[in-house]
Amino acid sequence: MRIGQLAERTGASRRLLRYYEEQGLISSGRRPNGYRDYAEACVDRVLQIRGLLEAGLPTRVITQLLPCLEAGVVHVRDATPETIATLEAELDRMTARISCLTRNRDAVAGYLDAVRRARGSAPEPSATP
Numbered sequence: 001m002r003i004g005q006l007a008e009r010t011g012a013s014r015r016l017l018r019y020y021e022e023q024g025l026i027s028s029g030r031r032p033n034g035y036r037d038y039a040e041a042c043v044d045r046v047l048q049i050r051g052l053l054e055a056g057l058p059t060r061v062i063t064q065l066l067p068c069l070e071a072g073v074v075h076v077r078d079a080t081p082e083t084i085a086t087l088e089a090e091l092d093r094m095t096a097r098i099s100c101l102t103r104n105r106d107a108v109a110g111y112l113d114a115v116r117r118a119r120g121s122a123p124e125p126s127a128t129p
Helices: 003-010 014-022 041-054 059-068 081-121
Strands: none
Touching: 003 014, 003 041, 014 041, 041 059, 059 081
């Protein structure tokens, strides 16, 4: 499939797909006219990459991780000690980020609750003078 089709099916921009290719995350063949030609499997691969990016993993880590993943199945035998150490560090970073986000969410929820209580006890301004 051409890059536009892959972009449409995955929700990733063409520019982003070219970046993924530059980073070695996906690959394409070339048609005689020079256009990129992506295999059907690239749809799942791009969706997997986007999910890992949304989880907070940088592309350098995803590059290490992708060879260990195939259709959502982890191939433990392929994980190197370096990959394991990188993933442990990323897991720790993500855990700290989740903790911070949880504190922020709780603070916003507490503030919103206080605002709602305060507005509930005060009379609403009248629309008519």
